[in-house]
Amino acid sequence: MGQLLVNGIVAGLLLALPALALSLTFSVLRFANYAVGSYLSCGAYLVYIGNVVLGMPLWLAASAGAALFAVIAVGIDWLAYRPLRDRGGVTLLVASMGVAIALENVIRFFAGNLPRAYNVPVARPMRFGDIRLNHEQLTILVAVFAALAVVWIIFRFTRLGRMMRAVADNPDLAAVRGISRSRVVAYVWLIAGMLTTLSGVLVGLDANVEPQMGWTYLLPVFTAAILGGIANPMAAVAGALTLGLAEELATLVMPVHYRMIVTFLVMVALLLVRPWGLFGTRWVTK
Amino acid sequence: MRDVVAGYGGHPILHGVSFSVRAGETLVVVGPNGSGKSTLMKTAVGLLRPISGQVLFGEANVTTLGAPARAARGLANVPQEANIFRNMTVLENLQVGYEFVASHSAPSFGKRLDAVLDLFPEIRAKLRSTAGYLSGGQRQMVAMAAALMPEPSVLALDEPSAGLSPRNAEILFEVIGRVAASGVTLLIVEQNTRLGLGAADHGVVLVGGRIRLAAPAAEVLADPDIRRLYLGGA
Amino acid sequence: MTVYLIATLTLVAIAALAGLALNLQWGMGGLVNFGLFGFYMLGAYIAGLLTVQGLPPLVALGVAMLGVAALSALSALISVRLSEDYLAIVTLGFAECLRLVISYEGWLTRGMLGVSGIERPLQAWWPRGWGDTGFLLLALLAVLIVYTVLQALARSPFGRLVRATRDDPGVVEALGKSVLGVRVRVFAIGGAILGLAGSLHAFYYSYIDPTQFGPIITAYAFMAVVVGGRGSNRGVVASAFTLIFLLEGSRFLIDLVPGLGASELAAIRLFLVGVGLVALLIFKPDGFGREPRSALADKTSSRF
Ligand SMILES: Nc1ncnc2c1ncn2[C@@H]1O[C@H](COP(=O)(O)OP(=O)(O)OP(=O)(O)O)[C@@H](O)[C@H]1O
Numbered sequence: 060m061g062q063l064l065v066n067g068i069v070a071g072l073l074l075a076l077p078a079l080a081l082s083l084t085f086s087v088l089r090f091a092n093y094a095v096g097s098y099l100s101c102g103a104y105l106v107y108i109g110n111v112v113l114g115m116p117l118w119l120a121a122s123a124g125a126a127l128f129a130v131i132a133v134g135i136d137w138l139a140y141r142p143l144r145d146r147g148g149v150t151l152l153v154a155s156m157g158v159a160i161a162l163e164n165v166i167r168f169f170a171g172n173l174p175r176a177y178n179v180p181v182a183r184p185m186r187f188g189d190i191r192l193n194h195e196q197l198t199i200l201v202a203v204f205a206a207l208a209v210v211w212i213i214f215r216f217t218r219l220g221r222m223m224r225a226v227a228d229n230p231d232l233a234a235v236r237g238i239s240r241s242r243v244v245a246y247v248w249l250i251a252g253m254l255t256t257l258s259g260v261l262v263g264l265d266a267n268v269e270p271q272m273g274w275t276y277l278l279p280v281f282t283a284a285i286l287g288g289i290a291n292p293m294a295a296v297a298g299a300l301t302l303g304l305a306e307e308l309a310t311l312v313m314p315v316h317y318r319m320i321v322t323f324l325v326m327v328a329l330l331l332v333r334p335w336g337l338f339g340t341r342w343v344t345k
Numbered sequence: 346m347r348d349v350v351a352g353y354g355g356h357p358i359l360h361g362v363s364f365s366v367r368a369g370e371t372l373v374v375v376g377p378n379g380s381g382k383s384t385l386m387k388t389a390v391g392l393l394r395p396i397s398g399q400v401l402f403g404e405a406n407v408t409t410l411g412a413p414a415r416a417a418r419g420l421a422n423v424p425q426e427a428n429i430f431r432n433m434t435v436l437e438n439l440q441v442g443y444e445f446v447a448s449h450s451a452p453s454f455g456k457r458l459d460a461v462l463d464l465f466p467e468i469r470a471k472l473r474s475t476a477g478y479l480s481g482g483q484r485q486m487v488a489m490a491a492a493l494m495p496e497p498s499v500l501a502l503d504e505p506s507a508g509l510s511p512r513n514a515e516i517l518f519e520v521i522g523r524v525a526a527s528g529v530t531l532l533i534v535e536q537n538t539r540l541g542l543g544a545a546d547h548g549v550v551l552v553g554g555r556i557r558l559a560a561p562a563a564e565v566l567a568d569p570d571i572r573r574l575y576l577g578g579a
Numbered sequence: 580m581t582v583y584l585i586a587t588l589t590l591v592a593i594a595a596l597a598g599l600a601l602n603l604q605w606g607m608g609g610l611v612n613f614g615l616f617g618f619y620m621l622g623a624y625i626a627g628l629l630t631v632q633g634l635p636p637l638v639a640l641g642v643a644m645l646g647v648a649a650l651s652a653l654s655a656l657i658s659v660r661l662s663e664d665y666l667a668i669v670t671l672g673f674a675e676c677l678r679l680v681i682s683y684e685g686w687l688t689r690g691m692l693g694v695s696g697i698e699r700p701l702q703a704w705w706p707r708g709w710g711d712t713g714f715l716l717l718a719l720l721a722v723l724i725v726y727t728v729l730q731a732l733a734r735s736p737f738g739r740l741v742r743a744t745r746d747d748p749g750v751v752e753a754l755g756k757s758v759l760g761v762r763v764r765v766f767a768i769g770g771a772i773l774g775l776a777g778s779l780h781a782f783y784y785s786y787i788d789p790t791q792f793g794p795i796i797t798a799y800a801f802m803a804v805v806v807g808g809r810g811s812n813r814g815v816v817a818s819a820f821t822l823i824f825l826l827e828g829s830r831f832l833i834d835l836v837p838g839l840g841a842s843e844l845a846a847i848r849l850f851l852v853g854v855g856l857v858a859l860l861i862f863k864p865d866g867f868g869r870e871p872r873s874a875l876a877d878k879t880s881s882r883f
């Protein structure tokens with residue numbers, strides 16, 4: 060049981076960063092970036108290049124990859140999403156499907172379909188009583204908490220955070236208060252790019268680096284964000300933890316390969332009962 | 346504003362509106378619901394790009410500038426609805442009002458906060474509350490306070506008294522009077538014709554997206570048509 | 580060469596059906612169906628499994644259409660109260676779950692082994708060696724029928740109601756019509772067409788397994804609709820028979836381009852689909868076709 064909880068928390072933490080990224084971009088841009096899964100894969104592969112091809116230590120490769128992909132995310136926005144900004148959420152959603160397909164196939168073209176692994180030292184799992192925690196899980200725990208803490212501090216206490224929250228809350232009012240939307244949008248993509256890259260690395264550590272990795276996370280990430288009340292970034296983290304635990308506990312009664320079905324049932328139940336999210340307030344989703 | 350035609354989706358709501366406010370004076374725009382008052386306000390503050398015509402700010406043509414750029418030139422705005430950041434605290438609302446506009450030479454945040462809270466003592470106790478949970482009257486005050494934070498030279502208010510009790514509306518206009526006395530130029534859209542025009546130097550009557558009458562406020566108030574139409578025949 | 584041509588044309592006809600279904604749901608109705616491939620897969624499996632059980636293929640096809648229509652309606656019911664973003668993700672989740680169930684419930688679906696020996700409808704009609712051509716004719720006939728039905732539907736009062744729900748649900752609600760009802764029906768009709776497309780897929784290959792079905796089917800359908808112009812059935816069919824024809828045809832370029840394996844070529848093709856989708860949305864938002872409504876609108880306005 061204790062082991063299940065640990066696994067559930069780790070699973071939830073893996074979802075937390077991309078869910079945060081998704082809901083951050085949604086809150087400011089009002090469109091659901093379907094390509095978030097491909098962002099995760101792309102980030103993971105960029106870091107793979109640094110780590111395995113160029114031989115950097117993983118932390119360095121991850122930092123460099125996050126910085127690089129953050130810029131790429133802004134670039135994608137410029138090329139693909141910005142020209143469509145005034146055309147409504149649905150058009151952007153379809154465009155993001157195009158972006159997702161394009162990115163995924165860039166990966167397939169250069170890296171092929173075979174799973175790969177990061178170059179990290181192998182270590183024996185640690186034991187606390189009868190609970191096992193391997194090094195990858197520990198890395199995930201520390202990295203996600205650190206990233207969440209940084210984002211939270213930016214959000215709550217900095218000028219940049221107030222800028223983003225103001226635009227998310229009321230774009231017109233933010234404009235008359237002197238906040239330039241396009242700058243906020245760029246910052247948001249930078250942050251989302253870094254978060255998805257980091258989560259890609261962690262997913263790659265936990266399992267493998269493969270072109271499909273983002274796709275398998277897509278549905279859970281969306282569900283976690285919806286659980287949090289899609290436009291409420293910090294609540295998306297709570298949504299991710301809830302979902303991670305639910306998925307893990309469901310393995311008691313369902314085969315493991317049906318995780319996705321648990322996710323889907325959670326989403327459906329939520330949409331029928333509390334569409335504004337477990338943790339959201341009604342006005343947030345309007 | 347010169348010959349402004351503006352609207353939504355290429356469909357004009359304002360049909361060639363021209364007026365001006367002299368520095369330090371107060372202009373009140375009145376008119377029936379749906380006559381385009383808010384549209385005029387959005388065009389003035391830069392949320393809506395006019396289809397044709399010009400918006401001038403002092404000598405400068407600001408027609409192509411967006412709202413943030415106009416805010417940086419000292420134009421502050423309180424929109425008609427959704428005029429606060431609901432998920433932020435009152436203090437954060439005031440901070441956001443200040444930090445993206447105030448120039449380096451402006452008084453410090455603390456100084457401005459004190460000055461603004463002196464105008465609205467009621468919200469001093471509420472600084473840490475989430476703005477969305479305040480009462481209508483308090484929200485209106487927070488909105489005004491946030492707009493005043495950076496010491497704007499022009500303040501544009503869209504229906505400041507909407508939804509307020511008569512008592513609160515009077516308090517608010519008292520504050521507006523004080524702001525005007527401190528030399529700020531005011532552009533106000535107001536449903537409450539008597540209260541609005543009472544505080545104004547000049548009045549403009551907007552009907553169906555066209556200016557029906559533009560005159561000193563007292564004259565507008567005295568105009569028999571206006572009295573009949575908007576003052577309930579009094 | 581003719582063999583390639585017939586094969587490609589058959590696939591194009593099936594893709595055109597999927598495109599027409601999406602054009603009804605998204606183009607006319609504004610309902611984004613990201614799980615399109617799931618409904619298509621369901622159609623293929625219902626038709627395939629029933630046929631190998633000995634049911635006449637045409638009956639199996641009918642059951643598949645009804646079954647997919649019913650499940651489409653259900654998935655629409657979950658989320659139609661919400662905005663389109665939610666519908667997109669719900670349909671996607673539905674499709675993914677369906678793929679999982681089909682992959683793992685081997686007792687019902689034969690799992691990853693796949694279903695083989697699916698018999699085609701009306702095979703006995705064609706002379707020996709003309710089976711593929713006959714099937715192509717059948718697929719083209721299906722496209723023609725669906726096209727005609729959808730054209731009629733687009734011009735009918737119901738079609739107008741569907742477009743009104745897309746453009747302004749508030750107004751429709753104010754007129755006392757049920758937006759929910761319209762959307763569920765649109766999704767169901769689209770689902771029936773997807774069931775048809777999936778069935779034809781199963782019949783054509785005579786073998787199906789879960790790996791044949793993926794989001795790429797969805798992407799092709801979106802491509803067809805975006806190129807054809809949202810709402811224009813004619814445009815969708817035209818774009819399927821040009822663009823998808825080219826894309827599918829490029830499979831056979833393999834022999835011509837040295838140094839590129841099948842998977843690299845597939846990656847390039849799909850990359851172009853993705854980029855093309857975005858570029859079209861940006862530069863040619865109305866596609867190359869026209870919604871039948873415009874013809875209708877011209878007529879009504881000239882009456883006065
Ligand atoms: N965002 C919008 N998109 C399309 N039309 C709009 C929009 N906002 C307002 N309108 C239309 O513009 C016209 C004028 O609206 P406006 O809000 O300027 O009126 P108003 O004079 O401020 O009214 P009120 O006294 O009710 O505030 C109305 O017919 C309204 O329907």
Ligand SMILES: [Mg+2]
Pocket residue numbers: 382383384425503504
């Ligand atoms: Mg108004």
